[in-house]
Amino acid sequence: MDEIVDKAALTAASKPTPNAQLKRPTREQAEAAVRTLLLWSGDDPSREGLLDTPKRVAKAYSELFEGYGQDPHEVLGRTFEEVAGYDDMVVVRDIEFHSHCEHHMVPIIGRAHVGYLPDGRVLGLSKIARVVDIFARRLQTQESMTAQVADAIQESLEPRGVAVMIEAEHMCMAMRGIRKQGSTTLTTTFTGAFRDEPAEQMHFMSLVNSAKK
Template sequence: MDAIVKTFPNMNNPTDRPSQKEAEDAVRVLLRWAGDDPEREGLIDTPARVAKSYKELFSGYDLAAEDVLGRTFEEVAGYDDMVLVKDIPFFSHCEHHMVPIIGKAHVAYLPNGRVLGLSKIARVVDIFGRRLQTQEAMTSQVARAIDDTLRPRGVAVMIEAEHMCMAMRGIQKQGSTTLTTTFTGAYKTQPAEQARFMMMVRGA
């Protein structure tokens, strides 16, 4: 988990952040740079709205996955088979162009005496999604957070997403999907477990 914190060394230090006014002034500069007038009626409140929306869209910087995953349950009646939460929707933003990434995550683990509340898995996806991201890094971060906190026999994460930096700009290929996977423990060393995860995700 230390690796995750080191990746975002200032995410819990509000004194390192610009003020609300500085953020709004930056939006006004961008509006002028785009060729519009930030003082016209339709844009007069836009800087405040953008700053407010960014606070929500990037709220993952104020949250730590280990806090969400801290509570686990040991009364599982001996259950030790796969726990899979699939089709978890998320919205993120590409760290290269700051445009949306829209997708869904599939997360599974093999318990080792303890289980997580199912909603916590979705919350972890949300925490890492609400940061500037690459899909590859987000896939790894979700897997590592669960692996470090729960210490299961293995974790499997698959993320499928459409990147607006490909759909809206550049090559403008709408509908193309990027798929990334990360496997730890038994999912990495036992091909049968990995295949079973893929089969359950695909509903075969």
């Protein structure tokens, strides 16, 4: 079962961004919070198997959510102008990512497909994957993440258009609540020529889907 959501109209004001003014707790406070959750879950944080769990969880969170300390515009800052006149579509498919739902803090597992139409400058291909990873390593909704990746590339590179498609499985649906495994959510965001010219959208979608045949 696929759920398709088009979020091209999301604005920058609606997107979560890191707040430099937030006072982060200490590592010790974070570990104490994990112990509290273990107790609330019905287990004993003092038993042997859980003694180091608070420390491990705090360390894991610093990696899983490291995107809050990274700036996608810095990653996208270096571009290349020696493109020999190339102005056709550039597409990077199947960028695997792991994120976490901001509503239940359980995993989102998926793939991103990103394309853009150059306007005299191109990006290093690894930069696109890194930008996806930066936004994935924050608490997210899939709709917001799709728009964030597209907007970051559009603002930094200023291409003729950007297309982003994300397909993902949400563990908040698979592990709890409705408990439907295998349900995939698809989201898309198009800017510039991709938004205004249906032929460009179709070209992008055909390139993405050709990998699945």
